[in-house]
Amino acid sequence: MFTYFDRAGRLAAVMAICVASTAAFAASSIDPPQAERVATTTASGVQVYSCEYNAQHQLGWVFKNPQATLYDTSGQAVIRHSAGPSWEADDGSRIVGHVLAQTPSETAASVPQLLLETRSTGASGMLSPVRYVQRVNTVGGVMPALPCSTEHELGDSPYVANYIFYK
Numbered sequence: 001m002f003t004y005f006d007r008a009g010r011l012a013a014v015m016a017i018c019v020a021s022t023a024a025f026a027a028s029s030i031d032p033p034q035a036e037r038v039a040t041t042t043a044s045g046v047q048v049y050s051c052e053y054n055a056q057h058q059l060g061w062v063f064k065n066p067q068a069t070l071y072d073t074s075g076q077a078v079i080r081h082s083a084g085p086s087w088e089a090d091d092g093s094r095i096v097g098h099v100l101a102q103t104p105s106e107t108a109a110s111v112p113q114l115l116l117e118t119r120s121t122g123a124s125g126m127l128s129p130v131r132y133v134q135r136v137n138t139v140g141g142v143m144p145a146l147p148c149s150t151e152h153e154l155g156d157s158p159y160v161a162n163y164i165f166y167k
Helices: 012-024
Strands: 037-053 059-071 077-082 086-089 094-103 113-120 132-140 154-166
Touching: 037 077, 059 154, 094 132
Parallel strands: none
Antiparallel strands: 037 059, 037 154, 059 077, 077 086, 086 094, 094 113, 113 132, 132 154
16 A cells, blocks of 8 residues: 655655654664664655666666655654765755665565665765665555656656664
8 A cells, every 4th residue: 555645745644654663673684784873764755767778679667766855753854865866954964875785675566675875975964974874664666567668758656765864
């Protein structure tokens, strides 16, 4: 089951589910080594895909970038998530990450859960001490079900997840 939320940030129901799920999240290969939790957020957005030719000259969906807003536990939008992958906080601090590990989502037809390592690329602030980002409790976000037919055509897939930031 996936529920769409409006851009005004009405995420209370999904936030309650994701925050509760985070508390129950068991240790796994995507746990950061010797790290301290800085923030837990709930993301609502889309995973963007582009229609591209593969080596056999067949068109298919290829992941392009995420576009999501991350909300703190009070429902306040605090971070924008986009290509890189990158995260930018309202205070101007920004990090870019790369995937270290992944594990399948506990929800069918959902993007995997991830552990990313980060580096600071922006101003000092909320995100500047962050070394690791975990994406957990993913729902949705897999490539569009319908085949693509035009090169560079874009398609997107709604998703929600928790992003946990560690120093």
